[in-house]
Amino acid sequence: MRGRDEETGEYLGESRSQQRRDALEVLALGQQLVALTDAQLAKLPVPEALLPHIRETRRITSHIAHKRQLAFLAKQMRREDDEVLEAIRDALDEKGEAARREVAAMHRVEAWRDRLLAEGDAALGEFIAQYPDADRQSLRQLVRNTLEERKRNKPPRAFRELFRELRELVMAGAAPAATGDDQPVDDASEDAAD
Known part of the structure; x- marks a missing residue:
């Protein structure tokens, strides 16, 4: 439970719905990273700790196992700072805009x-x-x-x-x-x- 601030009555922290939306955004970002080649990944500011997880997710081809590994990758990505994830998103968006x-x-x-x-x-x-x-x-x-x-x-x-x-x-x-x-x-x- 996130509780309430006793003085103001406002809720503390994000709602569960917002936490779920954030987690799904990270999962979608993970899917984008898995779809990239090694050369494309090298150009992005992806932390070294995530690279083995991305490669492992690519390696697994069984649908359910791939989905499970992708969820694990997303969990590892959520441990990173928000600034790191935003930097990756920005780099991906710039490439998309440049390509367009x-x-x-x-x-x-x-x-x-x-x-x-x-x-x-x-x-x-x-x-x-x-x-x-x-x-x-x-x-x-x-x-x-x-x-x-x-x-x-x-x-x-x-x-x-x-x-x-x-x-x-x-x-x-x-x-x-x-x-x-x-x-x-x-x-x-x-x-x-x-």
Whole structure:
């Protein structure tokens, strides 16, 4: 029982429901850690004492035994300071956000590549306007080579080279992402719908 403060009448400590919610959050964090590779784990601020428990949980494949070992891992994690668990959560969230940003950038690059191949010089003019460091002649040649590859059913060497070139330009010019660079993605999806 958690009892009450005699002077104020307030309950002391957390309720059992809150303790259960906290325990379930730690269990979910443990599941995330078990799903990571050793290389990914090495990048996180996981205490050395937890690593053997994480590896052991990964090793066990029997459903019930795995569940029991995961519960044991969560118990060991609850013994750590709250700051340690928060640091692990923050590191996992940053990776998730960085991955989402990277995927969004790749989608922008793919959308630009598709527009350049479909619209030609009109899309190239817009791209040059947003990314002034781009070499118009080089991009025009890559677009031409890609279209020629498709016509002759050759391997997509120029297609990939065009993607690499666009990716370098888009990643180097991160400022356009804040100025509405997402429009080409919408245009490309509208073109695909038509």
